[in-house]
Amino acid sequence: MDKIIQDQTLTQKNLKQIRLLAVIGAALLACFIFVDLQLLPITLQKVYIQSRFLIQLPICGLFIIITFAPFYPRIHQFSMCFTILCVVYGNYWLILRCWQLEQFSFPYEGTVIYSLFVLFVFRIKFKYALFFVTCTLAGFILLTMSYPIYGERNSISLAFVLCGLVVGLMGVYQIENVFKKLFSLNTQLAHLSQIDQLTNLLNRGTYESRFTQLLELSKRNGASVCVFFIDLDNFKAYNDGYGHLKGDEIIKLQADMLQQIFRRNTDIIARYGGEEYVVVTANLSEEQCIESANEIISSWESKKMPHGKVAQREYVSCSVGFYREEVDQFSSKDKLVAKADEALYLAKAQGRNRFVQAQSNVSLIS
Secondary structure: OHHHHHHHHHOHHHHHHHHHHHHHHHHHHHHHHHHHHHHOOHHHHHHHHHHHHHHHHHHHHHHHHHOOOOOHHHHHHHHHHHHHHHHHHHHHHHHHHHHHHHOOOOOOHHHHHHHHHHHHHOOOOHHHHHHHHHHHHHHHHHHHHHOOOOHHHHHHHHHHHHHHHHHHHHHHHHHHHHHHHHHHHHHHHHHHHHEOOOOOOEOHHHHHHHHHHHHHHHHHHOOEEEEEEEEEOOHHHHHHHHOHHHHHHHHHHHHHHHHHHOOOOOOEEEEEEOOEEEEEEEOOOHHHHHHHHHHHHHHHHHHOOEEEEEOOEEEOOEEEEEEEEEOOOOOOHHHHHHHHHHHHHHHHHOOOOOEEEEOOOOEEEO
């Protein structure tokens, strides 16, 4: 989660925004030059120009260049923090030289402005913000304790910078916490939108999109795809006879069984609707598919859960229909589903509690 919040995945759009912000920051820094030169004594203008044009603006330019490097996303947070810290210390050097040369108290407010820019415009993470604030404050304390640059206002100036940095740090902490909570909520909402709440399986919509992706991948890899349809036998009679709570338990139990049988990350297990389920797998041999279908049937046989609400049904059972195909560019999701559904229909028609494998031209019954 931290990495996602830190880098915002740094797409090309994000990188363009970062460069634009850096250019705006450098432009604002350049705008101050004309005002500052009006306030400075002529004897200090040379050192001022050196600070701005040989230190601070080149640092901003170097940062923009680095953002084009392939490795930049890995150092995104650190580079932003380090860049502005160098600009701040470039400003400290200017303050120091102005005092040493002419006993001139150059304004320190730029330190706070630079800090707010990196904390809130560049939005660095809290741990980097803490490092930045500590280094910035340490430099200003050393500067004001070593030289009486601001005279009687030294302590007031230090307090102002301290308060500004601490308030900025608190703001970063609050914003980061809000982003973490929003990210967590969005993750939960995304999960809820994809999951059937009763069974914790994928819902119909998510199954459709995952199936499409798996089929396209299998076409490229020349893999096989197998679709299983599973339906609880005489579920309406069970649900009406034992009640909806018991019916829900049976539905959830079937879901648990399927999750125990199909355990690969690539297996798609979904509640298709009501008491019907669908499973889509890739790269299973025909023998493995038959074995899986047998396992689905035998899972209920081993449970021996009483049904007894219809004459021909002593225990709860299910029927399975499946279709396996070596997919190619002409394979379609509709055909795979239709064949598996046809096999399920045959399993129901032949007495339930069994599986049927559909093939392209003929249906084989187990």
